Amino acid sequence: MTERARAQQQQELLIAELNHRVRNILNLIRGLINQSKNDARNIESFVEIVGGRVRSLASAHDNITKGNWSHAPFSELIETEAHAYLSDQRDRLALIGPEAMIAPEAYTVLALVIHEMITNSAKYGSLSDSSGMLEVTVTRQDNGDLCLDWRERGGPPVKPPQRRGFGSTIIDRSIPHELKGEAEINYRLSGVEARFCIPSQYVEWRAAEGNEIEPTATKKETGLADVPNTVLLVEDSMIIALDAEDCLKELGVENVRVESSVAAALDALARTEPELAILDYNLGKENSEPVALKLKELGVPFWLATGYGEMQDRLEELGAAGLLTKPYGRDELLQVIGSKTQA
Secondary structure (H helix, E strand, O other): OHHHHHHHHHHHHHHHHHHHHHHHHHHHHHHHHHHHHHHOOOHHHHHHHHHHHHHHHHHHHHHHHOOOOOOEEHHHHHHHHHHHHHOOOHHHEEEEOOEEEEOHHHHHHHHHHHHHHHHHHHHHOOOOOOOOEEEEEEEEOOOOOEEEEEEEEOOOOOOOOOOOOHHHHHHHHHHHHHHOOEEEEEEEOOEEEEEEEEOHHHEEEEOOOOOEEOOOOOHHHHOOOOOOOEEEEEOOOHHHHHHHHHHHHHOOOOEEEEEOOHHHHHHHHHHOOOOEEEEEOEEOOEEOHHHHHHHHHHOOOEEEEEOOHHHHHHHHHHOOOEEEEOOOOHHHHHHHHHHHHHO
């Protein structure tokens, strides 16, 4: 009987974890769809843009799950993204350096960044004609960090983008926001150059066989009388955070402070006290309970956002006003703000 109970408990934990991951992915996809609308000229280009980003995520998950949700090789990520454009011209892309194995939580982030870089190169950069070259150099830093140097040459003259779309935001902000790494891109006339650095905690290094790999609403519209002026949003997924931030601003919130870690959120609270907070409970390798305790101490109302349904039992203990179940969007945030204005 004890073995049966233990097996049942383990099964319930696995189901809860699966439920959390699925809900988080659904919320991520919802954010991708919503954020991509401004990048599209028409419905056809919208479908193409969203489809490409979703395919990139799906391919990344395939690479991760092949190893039972463990580290996956960066070279496979490049192969997957480059294949659509270079299936019969592999000599135009070179991946140089040791093989880096990327942790699952970083792999999907990096996949979206590489997808945007490859897509831009194929549309406007060195891969958009028949002669350009793309070189990606992998370097292991002294502290174990991974740095990727992206260099395009031989394509048409490069012009910096006249406006910033969601793709540019993914490139510039994903790695710093979600992984606390670095991202820098330069639109040089001779070709795009970029550098991305991933902290060592997300990287395992494998000895390379060779030096080069050739890869294949407004306040009036909502009807709310008293919308909070300042909201603290703690969310470690940049895309979900961007979507939630946009929804809150559409609802009339003027200042949305977005943080991705406990330390950053506590620092924000030490400087400015918000009128309302929304906390993603699971922040990678930590949870937001310290932030919840601080908010409770300050008397600031807050909601927990999570894919774990059993968190409902802990709302009173943590002092939360309610639970946002992922995936959530504008309608759910409207209810959150509405409950705040009626309190």
